[in-house]
Amino acid sequence: DIVMTQTPLSSPVTLGQPASISCRSSQSLVHSDGNTYLSWLQQRPGQPPRLLIYKISNRFSGVPDRFSGSGAGTDFTLKISRVEAEDVGIYYCMQATQLRTFGQGTRVEIK
Amino acid sequence: EVQLVESGGGLVQPGGSLRLSCAASGFTFSAYSMNWVRQAPGKGLEWLSYIGYNSAIYYADSVKGRFTISRDNAKNSLYLQMNSLRDEDTAVYYCVRDADAYNYVHADSWGQGTLVTVSS
Numbered sequence: 001d002i003v004m005t006q007t008p009l010s011s012p013v014t015l016g017q018p019a020s021i022s023c024r025s026s027q028s029l030v031h032s033d034g035n036t037y038l039s040w041l042q043q044r045p046g047q048p049p050r051l052l053i054y055k056i057s058n059r060f061s062g063v064p065d066r067f068s069g070s071g072a073g074t075d076f077t078l079k080i081s082r083v084e085a086e087d088v089g090i091y092y093c094m095q096a097t098q099l100r101t102f103g104q105g106t107r108v109e110i111k
Numbered sequence: 112e113v114q115l116v117e118s119g120g121g122l123v124q125p126g127g128s129l130r131l132s133c134a135a136s137g138f139t140f141s142a143y144s145m146n147w148v149r150q151a152p153g154k155g156l157e158w159l160s161y162i163g164y165n166s167a168i169y170y171a172d173s174v175k176g177r178f179t180i181s182r183d184n185a186k187n188s189l190y191l192q193m194n195s196l197r198d199e200d201t202a203v204y205y206c207v208r209d210a211d212a213y214n215y216v217h218a219d220s221w222g223q224g225t226l227v228t229v230s231s
Contacts (some may be wrong), residue, residue, distance in 0.1 A: 037217060041156075043156075050221070051216070051218055054215075060219060074138075092155065100148075100161065101156075104155050105156070
């Protein structure tokens, strides 16, 4: 099974400042079809998760451009260029290359 | 608009059974793979089971042999039969849309979830 490890687990950020979350997989997420199925999801308090980024760096419909994803192979990063109050929540990486696995989650909070 | 509405949660005793349902609308249900994902109170997300648009089925080890996923494309519905329930199965259970055959975008739609509580 593929294990997804996120760091940090908690990220206090000042409004307007950037935030970065890392996600590492226990094996390469490159699928046999050549795609890398790494997604990022956001879960606001009391809400179901919401897809932000798919296939490493593609923003899903309606996602603000302050969110960006990058990486390759086993190392991936989600960046928020300027954190806003509505960005508070827990962020998960998810791989869909081999079954499905989530990272432990990273809590983003305002300092 | 894509909608996924779960139902069937509730309080059940250890060793008991429940059947969760997910009513899908706003998209061609038969063309999409689907998942069940759960979240224990205060914890992270745990993938449980996948059923493909081609009916391929997979389970997480934690539920293999106890849970059964199924779908009825005529009714635009996804199901999860849960047997031999344990205290640790207490969680909110989400119905999650997976990819179709053309656009490999996974987990792009989530239901609001249904709470399952296993307790005596």
